[in-house]
Amino acid sequence: MGIQYFYNFRINEIDDTDLNSDILSAVRKSYFSDFQRIRDKITYDSEGVSLLYDYCIERDRPLQWSVKQPNGTVVQEVMPSDGGKYYICFYHEDQLFKRLLFSKFHTLLKAEYMDENGAVSRSIEPRRIQGGLCLLYKDNAQPEPVALYAAPEVLEKPVREELSASFTDYTAVASTNDGVVWFLSDAQLSHYREFVDLVRNGLAQTIDKSYVDDNAPLYEKINVKDFNIKRNLSASLDIADAKPFAAPAVPKEPIEDIDLKGNSFNEEPDTADFDDFRTEKPTEDQPEKGAEPDKQIMADGAVYSYYGELDDHDNRSGYGRTVTDLGRTAYEGTYYNDKRTGKGAYYYMDGTLCYSGDWSENVRHGVGVGISAKDGSMHIGKWVNNKPEGNGVRVAADGSVKFVCKELSDGSTALMNYLDNDTVVITNYDKNGNRLSEKIISLTNE
Known part of the structure; x- marks a missing residue:
């Protein structure tokens, strides 16, 4: 889907907010899913402290947002700005530490961090450049702003786990409609790609083990939703x-x-x-x-x-x-x-x-070629009851092969996922779509 909405930001070096369990992100995500009014009071334990959240978000009305400690100390609150905009202010030991600027439509415009004198010392804000998306990062200690880019997605579960545990060279983190995303400078992106390649090359020599604990259905892995016509009714x-x-x-x-x-x-x-x-x-x-x-x-x-x-x-x-x-x-x-x-x-x-392909009573059923309205990719192969299923090949809009799915004679399925760095992840699934095993092969070393 790509990033459409930002829910919260944090700068890696100075802010330890856990965006995966952030209440502000959760509330804003819920609002932007259907733009319906949300009004609630909840108590949430954060690092051993109970915080009382009192909030209301709705169309064409200023946000109401208050977070207090049991003794009444304000931790977060809303402050109005010009033109219908507003800030959510975050306090640490009674001092303003961070504030988020929102438009009157509740879209997140900027994050600012304060120094000990209450002046803005660092900031990040979304920018569109050449059709892409980045964050503009400003630090008073640096002479020029720096563009930060979203970290490339990593599909392999073992590589993602190693990245999460060991890689720390990123500048900012954002909670978005596409999940929690790291943002890096050009130099950090180069370091990130080198790190991913090292992890993949190391795993390619050692990984050949069962992942039977992962019971997600096979066809959830191959993004069936990309080819769901109902999901794209505005375009179909x-x-x-x-x-x-x-x-x-x-x-x-x-x-x-x-x-x-x-x-x-x-x-x-x-x-x-x-x-x-x-x-x-x-x-x-x-x-x-x-x-x-x-x-x-x-x-x-x-x-x-x-x-x-x-x-x-x-x-x-x-x-x-x-x-x-x-x-x-x-x-x-x-x-x-x-x-x-x-x-x-x-x-x-x-x-x-x-x-273009076989039909049965208005549903795609048989052999055909589907073209995704989302990204222009093609799925060539078998379709059952309107969805890709069984033998098939997914090809990206640039012609590169993304994966090959092969039904085996014993009822199991092999999925060969081709990554951008000439690496193939081969995963075997049983006839119910549960993962049995996985291994990574580097084509450049074969």
């Missing part, structure tokens, strides 16, 4: 429950919302097929602009036109194409009894291909 089309459309074009009565169902795909077409699907110029199978459709349907408040074969009950059956009012293809392929069944190609709302 689904006319699974399309209804026949009848005049008048603007109905007198409100149209009931259509309940969206799951979708499916078709086997990989050749390059020519892809090109035909992307063009809007008429072909023998594509109607001229203004041509009378064989059927009009309404779904989700929009009118779609269908050009193709119909059965005796006026249902889409056989080969056809359903297009939007802008002339973009929603689906082209075979239907049966008004449902996508057989082989066909399905498109996102912007006209880009979503899936």
Whole structure:
């Protein structure tokens, strides 16, 4: 998903806040999940001290936030700023130690740390640069600000554990919608990558042990959610429950919302097929602009036109194409009894291909190619009930192979995960998706 919201910051050298158990982060994460009002009073034990939290966060209202010790000493409180902005102030031994600046929409703008005189000595704030995200770190002891970048994700559990235990050369930490993330300078990033490579190379020579305690399902590991059409409804089309459309074009009565169902795909077409699907110029199978459709349907408040074969009950059956009012293809392929069944190609709302392959009653079922709306990666292989399952290959948008999944004759599955440093993690799962064993192989040393 990537980082969209920051919940809290800390500078590594001077702040020991545990962002994994931070109440402020938890409350803000809950609010940004659905933007619903949150009001509560709780008591939380922190380092042997009971703290009373009293807070309320809601749209278009200033944040209410107060944290006190049992004796009434204020530990955290809200202070207003200009333009509807506000600070949350953090106190240590009755002295202002840190403050977080928020917009009137509750987005985190900056973290500032104070010296013994109450002046700002260090600060960090999010910045967008060349389409990417960084934190701008300022330290009065340094002549220039420094850009900090998020630490690259490490997929292997043993490597992550070693990093967490041993690597300390990072400047700041942020709790985000993407979890707790380290931020490092260019020099620290170089050190980080060297450290990761050393750990991987060492583990490649020694790791060959069971991880039977990790019972997470196999397909949770391969990011099935990336290819969940329902998860990306804002970018996709689904006319699974399309209804026949009848005049008048603007109905007198409100149209009931259509309940969206799951979708499916078709086997990989050749390059020519892809090109035909992307063009809007008429072909023998594509109607001229203004041509009378064989059927009009309404779904989700929009009118779609269908050009193709119909059965005796006026249902889409056989080969056809359903297009939007802008002339973009929603689906082209075979239907049966008004449902996508057989082989066909399905498109996102912007006209880009979503899936091409086998379908069964409007769900992807069989062999097909899915393209993620999230990152442009492709999954080529077997699909079951709308999800990648069994034999398959995941390819990143740049063409690099991310993993190969192979079903073995005994019912188990081998997952070969290709990392960016020419290392492969081979994991074996039983038929229920539980991890049996894992080992890491360096391709450069083979």
